[in-house]
Amino acid sequence: MELKDRYYTVLDSLPEHTFIFSESGIYIDVYGGEDNATGFDCKQFIGSSLYDVAPAEMAETFHSYIKKALETNQVQLASYKFDTDNMIDLPDDVIAPEQIWFEATIKPIPLIENGERTVVWIAKNITERHLLEKRLKELSETDDLTGIANRRAFTERLRGALKQFQTDRTPFALLMLDIDHFKQINDSLGHYCGDEAIQFTVNLLNEKLTGSDFFGRIGGEEFAIILLHSGIESAYQKAEELRLSLESSRFVAEEKSIKLTVSIGVTEVRDSDDNIKSIMARADTAMYHSKKTGRNKVSRFSSCR
Ligand SMILES: Nc1nc2c(ncn2[C@@H]2O[C@H](COP(=O)(O)OP(=O)(O)OP(=O)(O)O)[C@@H](O)[C@H]2O)c(=O)[nH]1
The missing domain is CATH 3.30.70.270 (Reverse transcriptase/Diguanylate cyclase domain)
Known part of the structure; x- marks a missing residue:
């Protein structure tokens, strides 16, 4: 196998969704993410802008993380949810999940694409953990008997x-x-x-x-x-x-x-x-x-x- 193919194989096997975004919010590359079990393939977004894919407010928020990571040259952490009302533009045959929570790490990388700086955005599906934490919080605040x-x-x-x-x-x-x-x-x-x-x-x-x-x-x-x-x-x-x-x-x-x-x-x-x-x-x-x-x-x- 050629070295390039080997690298792609490795990248596509990454358990979390791994996106490369340009400074202006274009999806440059998308790898991995099988373990996130979202049911849809994000590779289809390559070449699109965040603003074409996500609802305006969400795209704005995502873009602000990218800009901040590049401005400060520091890793940014974000947590967010996708749900049926607030979902990226999915193909017709994909049913939007009811609610998926993600935790993302956004880090500047030394790669220039079409004259723009870039970041890597690694998104982990934390829905199970989120729901468990929510339940534990409810339990810790609720009186058992009443x-x-x-x-x-x-x-x-x-x-x-x-x-x-x-x-x-x-x-x-x-x-x-x-x-x-x-x-x-x-x-x-x-x-x-x-x-x-x-x-x-x-x-x-x-x-x-x-x-x-x-x-x-x-x-x-x-x-x-x-x-x-x-x-x-x-x-x-x-x-x-x-x-x-x-x-x-x-x-x-x-x-x-x-x-x-x-x-x-x-x-x-x-x-x-x-x-x-x-x-x-x-x-x-x-x-x-x-x-x-x-x-x-x-x-x-x-x-x-
Ligand atoms: N069944 C039950 N009893 C409880 C619970 N918590 C407290 N108690 C009881 O409530 C009773 C409260 O009694 P007291 O504080 O003496 O007051 P009281 O009999 O209500 O009288 P006053 O408040 O002066 O009108 C005690 O016998 C406690 O054991 C509970 O969760 N379940």
Whole structure:
């Protein structure tokens, strides 16, 4: 075999897609990529421009990586996805994959083509890893029993809401909720029914929330809700609505019909809040005020002393 043929054989056996791009975004050469299992052959793009092949925004982004690699003479890393809505122009007989994630390394190479500098672009299919990472992230942020945010994810979101408030004054309110006399449910019906009572409460309250509200389980039978764009009065009304809907429903277990209730504390973000502890402490104080003054109640922090 001639040396040139040997080199081509080796290049075409590379497991990842390996592209040579010119400075202006022309596909100079395409090698390998069998292991990426995309189902289509990129060799057909040789001679075309990125702008002929990919949607404008994507071509623009890809081109910016090429230019940056050449300007800085440094390796660039990129991750991106192809999906049915955002796909390079495939031949008619090729079905676009639902979603493929790639991680690419872009490196300037000492090769001039038609008077232009060039880069090598090596793209690896990382879809499996990406989906696994996404799933692990979801699991680490979700409460097992109820499927809503766990304490960590909730406090993270609260931190985000406070940051937003500090940036553009977007107001928000915080509700802290605790199921009343929950120990009695565990003691009389058992822990398993206690778990079901928690699920029942969460499902019921969740139905009353909208897309911009954020619900989290921050303790055993303790929950919190962020109400974005809400002042104290509308938050109080919302809390009353939640309290009443639980009070008027019945949780059925072991052939018994049980009235569950919650005590709720309400506060709103203040200019003086420089971390989430102060907001959570106010909502907590208000919630304990509801407990101390009879339970199945809503209290605003401002009126609980
Ligand atoms: N079944 C079940 N019970 C839990 C879970 N997390 C906490 N608990 C129980 O919830 C009960 C909470 O009891 P307390 O904090 O004494 O409060 P309470 O009985 O709800 O009374 P008040 O809050 O004062 O109205 C404890 O018995 C915990 O063991 C859980 O995930 N599942």
